[in-house]
Amino acid sequence: MPAIEIRNFSKNYGDIQAVKSINLTIREGELFGLIGPDGAGKTTLMRSICTLLVPDSGSILVDDMDVTNHVAEIRSILGYMPQRFSLYQDLSAEQNLQFFADIFSVPLEEREKRLKELYHFSRLEPFKKRTAGALSGGMKQKLALSCALIHTPNILVLDEPTFGVDPVSRQEFWEILHSIKKEGKTIFVSTAYMDEADQCDRVALMSSGKIVNCDTPDKLKESFKFLLYKLEGDNLRRINEFFKSLPNILNTQLFGDSIHVNFKQNPSEDEWEHWKKETNQVLTNWQRITPSIEDIFLNVEEKTE
Amino acid sequence: MNEAITVKTNQLTRRFGKFVAVDQVSIEVYQKEIFGFLGANGAGKTTMIRMLCGLLKPSDGNGTVAGLDIKTQSEIIKQNIGYMSQKFSLYEDLTISENIEFYGGVYGLSREKIEQKKDELFKQLRLNEYAKKYTRDLPLGIRQRLALGSALLHDPPIIFLDEPTSGVDPKARRGFWDLIYQTAESGKTVFVTTHYMDEAEYCHRISIMQQGKLIALDSPAHLREKYQKKSMQDVFISLVKTEVGGN
Numbered sequence: 172m173p174a175i176e177i178r179n180f181s182k183n184y185g186d187i188q189a190v191k192s193i194n195l196t197i198r199e200g201e202l203f204g205l206i207g208p209d210g211a212g213k214t215t216l217m218r219s220i221c222t223l224l225v226p227d228s229g230s231i232l233v234d235d236m237d238v239t240n241h242v243a244e245i246r247s248i249l250g251y252m253p254q255r256f257s258l259y260q261d262l263s264a265e266q267n268l269q270f271f272a273d274i275f276s277v278p279l280e281e282r283e284k285r286l287k288e289l290y291h292f293s294r295l296e297p298f299k300k301r302t303a304g305a306l307s308g309g310m311k312q313k314l315a316l317s318c319a320l321i322h323t324p325n326i327l328v329l330d331e332p333t334f335g336v337d338p339v340s341r342q343e344f345w346e347i348l349h350s351i352k353k354e355g356k357t358i359f360v361s362t363a364y365m366d367e368a369d370q371c372d373r374v375a376l377m378s379s380g381k382i383v384n385c386d387t388p389d390k391l392k393e394s395f396k397f398l399l400y401k402l403e404g405d406n407l408r409r410i411n412e413f414f415k416s417l418p419n420i421l422n423t424q425l426f427g428d429s430i431h432v433n434f435k436q437n438p439s440e441d442e443w444e445h446w447k448k449e450t451n452q453v454l455t456n457w458q459r460i461t462p463s464i465e466d467i468f469l470n471v472e473e474k475t476e
Numbered sequence: 477m478n479e480a481i482t483v484k485t486n487q488l489t490r491r492f493g494k495f496v497a498v499d500q501v502s503i504e505v506y507q508k509e510i511f512g513f514l515g516a517n518g519a520g521k522t523t524m525i526r527m528l529c530g531l532l533k534p535s536d537g538n539g540t541v542a543g544l545d546i547k548t549q550s551e552i553i554k555q556n557i558g559y560m561s562q563k564f565s566l567y568e569d570l571t572i573s574e575n576i577e578f579y580g581g582v583y584g585l586s587r588e589k590i591e592q593k594k595d596e597l598f599k600q601l602r603l604n605e606y607a608k609k610y611t612r613d614l615p616l617g618i619r620q621r622l623a624l625g626s627a628l629l630h631d632p633p634i635i636f637l638d639e640p641t642s643g644v645d646p647k648a649r650r651g652f653w654d655l656i657y658q659t660a661e662s663g664k665t666v667f668v669t670t671h672y673m674d675e676a677e678y679c680h681r682i683s684i685m686q687q688g689k690l691i692a693l694d695s696p697a698h699l700r701e702k703y704q705k706k707s708m709q710d711v712f713i714s715l716v717k718t719e720v721g722g723n
Contacts, residue, residue, distance in 0.1 A: 208645040209615030254643075307518030335642040337516040337671050338709055339716045363643050364672075408657065425650060427674030427707065428696065468646050 172235055174199045174326050174357035175220055179229035182215050189215040191380040192229060197359055202352045204371030205361040206468060212380040213361045214254055217330050220359065221251040233326065247275070250319035254330040257315050260304030264295055264314050267303050268321060275322035289317040292347055309340025316347065327351065329360040333367065345370060365465035374464065376471055383471050388464055395462040397421060397470065398434040403456040413450050424469050431466055479506040482634050482665040483528060485539035485546075490523050490532065497523040499688035500537060505667065507633070510660050512679030512696075513669040516716050519685040521669050525636050528667070530554050542633055555583075558627035558635035560620075568612035572603060572622050575611060576629065583630040590629075597625040601655060617648030624655060635659065637668040641675065653678055673709035682708070686716055 175197035182190040190212040197203045205213050218224045220231055222242045231238045233245045258267050268289065272282055290296040293313040298306060303314060312332055319327060329348075333341045345367060352358055360371070368374045368388065375385040384391060404410050407430055414423045414432050421433035447454045462470075483505040490498040498520045505511045515521045526532040528541050530550030539546045542556040566575050573594065580590035598604045601621045606614060611622065620640055627635055637656070641649045653675065660666045668679065676682055677696045684692040692699060692715060696708055705711045 206645075209617050209648060307516070309517045331643055335517075335639055335671065337519075337716075338673055338712050339516055341671070342713065363645055365646060425653070425674075425678070427677035428700070465646050 172199065173197060173232075174201065174234060175359065176232040176235075177216075177220075177229070178231075180216075180219065180226050180231055181228045182212075182219060182224060183227050188380055190219070193377075193380075193382045195375060195382060195385065197357060199357055200352070200355050202348065202358045202370070202372045203360070204368040204374040205359065205377060206363075206365065206368050206374060206464070207377035211377040213377055214330055216377070217251075217328050217359070217361065221249060221328055222246060223251075247322065248325050250322070250324035250327045252315050252319040252327070252329045252332055254334065257318065258303040258311060261302055263300050263302055264306065264310075265299040267314060267318055271318040271321045277322055285321060285323065289320060292350065293317050307340075309336045309344070312336055312340070312344060313347070316344070320351070324356075326357045327359065329358065331361050331363060333362060333364060341367070365463060365468060368464045368468075376468065378471060384467070391464065391467050392462050395467055395470070397462075398437050399460055399462050399466060400432045400434065400438075400457050401426075401460045402430040402432055402454060403428070404450070404454040406453045410450055410454050413446070413454075417446075422470070424466070426465070431460075433470065479508050481505070482507050482509075483511075483539070483541050483667070485528075485537065487537035488524070488527060488534055488539050489536035490520075490527060491535045496688050498527065498534075501685075501688075501690045502537075503683060503690065503693065505665055507665055508660050508663055509681065510656060510666045510668060510679045512676050512682040513667060513685070514676055514682060514712060515669075515685035520688040521685055522638060524685070525559075525638060525667065525669070529557055529559050529636060555630065556632050556634065558630070558632040559638075560623045560627040560636070560640055561638045566611050566619060566623055566626070569610060571608050571610055572614070573607045575622060576625060579626040580629050585630065593629055593631075597628060600658065601625050602651075615648070617644050617651065620644060620648075620652060621655065624652075624659075628659070632664070634665040635667065637666065639669050639671065641670060641672060649675070673707065673712055676708040676712070684712065684715055691715060 173196045177193060177195040179192045179194060180190060181192050207213055215224065219226060219238065220233060222238045222245050225239055234248055236244055238245060268286060277285060295310060295313060298310060303311060306314060316332060333344055336344065348358060362368055373385065373387050374391060375382050402410060407425060411423050411425060411430050414420055419435050421435055423430055423432045443457055481504050486502050487500040488498060489500050501524060513521050527534050527546060530546060530553035534547060541553050544553045546553060567578065570578060576594050577590055580593065598607060601624065603621060606618055611619060641652055644652065656666055656668065670676060679696065681695050682699060683690055699711050703711050703714060705714060
């Protein structure tokens with residue numbers, strides 16, 4: 172039985188079709204990533220899974236229960252971490268956890284043990300008396316995750332949990348997700364960081380209310396049909412401008428200290444040498460590379476426009 | 477760099493009770509420079525920016541922004557800087573156009589000047605097609621462009637961007653950085669914080685803060701070379717982890 176089964180699900184806001192008849196199956200125990208541009212419908216989909224929105228058509232089953240008529244049952248087995256804030260800023264970390272434990276009626280005798288476990292993985296115990304508002308960004312997100320886990324749900328829905336989190340805390344947060352997965356829990360997580368998507372068992376790419384691609388990160392990369400090169404040099408913006416204007420090019424993207432260029436046809440070594448000269452030697456290195464999830468994201472985008 | 481210095485601090489320090497949020501930080505930032513400000517959550521970046529914007533008095537040390545003393549001339553500084561916070565609240569129930577008019581009014585610009593700046597900014601930030609839309613109906617990436625526009629309305633020589641691309645998708649982030657480049661090329665100093673390490677590479681120089689102290693300051697290429705790392709992500713993780721471990 173799948174953890175989450177989405178069939179022909181649509182959701183509209185007035186005239187706006189936020190989600191357009193999508194199908195998606197999340198397996199039990201899967202770490203499943205959802206990526207897509209702002210406004211693609213990701214949050215609408217997540218809120219619907221969490222019984223917070225009612226489908227206009229189609230259905231969503233969570234643990235084989237329909238979101239329209241099993242609201243209480245679903246909420247008891249599901250942990251949801253919303254996109255922005257979910258904590259009470261003027262309550263302490265511990266008070267926040269107790270509050271969520273109250274809401275989900277976690278029995279008192281179980282609470283101690285649960286809090287201990289959550290403090291253990293989040294390493295928040297030394298900060299439990301601090302108000303949530305005074306915690307750093309990374310700690311806030313760990314506390315919000317802990318609150319979503321307080322009632323020991325089997326399925327977790329996390330909407331951009333690493334929003335505004337620094338690289339070190341982000342790494343730590345994902346180590347926690349991997350350990351939760353090992354306990355057998357299903358995790359459905361959206362993110363704007365493509366390196367995080369790469370750590371998922373499967374990834375769905377959503378755009379304009381539709382799922383445009385869904386597979387394992389490796390399969391997604393294999394299906395990438397463009398000729399991708401990584402270029403390095405001394406003045407990347409200039410190199411980028413130069414390659415953008417060439418006819419044999421689909422697109423170019425800046426990638427930090429390099430540029431990724433998609434060619435229509437594989438260029439010859441002579442061509443490379445020629446380009447090196449034309450850019451006054453600022454182009455220093457080029458090599459064919461396999462795409463990252465970010466390349467896939469950027470190129471799906473191109474198609475839909 | 478041959479450009480003029482626009483921001484300069486000398487041993488700048490800010491304490492909250494016993495807690496030292498910013499600890500003797502000295503920097504010099506130039507005109508036309510994109511200056512990246514990195515650090516873990518809680519490292520002191522926002523406190524530093526608030527002092528430079530004249531929103532918070534330093535406990536010790538001193539500094540100038542656009543040649544103005546941050547201790548004694550904070551009111552004039554506010555007219556000479558633009559500030560865009562990640563939490564910066566645009567009015568969600570106003571249209572894009574109305575938001576610009578509102579902020580123009582706040583900055584004391586005349587009606588004519590507001591109209592002129594609005595035309596200019598809409599063109600530069602590619603916002604024309606959204607002018608009449610309500611801010612709440614627009615994706616985050618577009619709202620961030622509007623927030624940048626609002627911060628540039630009074631034509632400040634220095635602009636502070638606090639995590640302008642957090643949560644913004646990869647394509648919109650690249651679009652936003654094109655605008656950051658344009659802004660710097662037009663002669664402004666851009667101070668920017670980010671948690672995306674590919675964006676750190678786009679800065680002319682990077683500073684990394686850890687527990688209130690400045691622990692690194694150089695160009696991304698020099699930092700990679702100095703710490704023998706392939707990427708800024710690796711530089712950041714190695715530096716910040718080492719520092720935490722050293723406590």
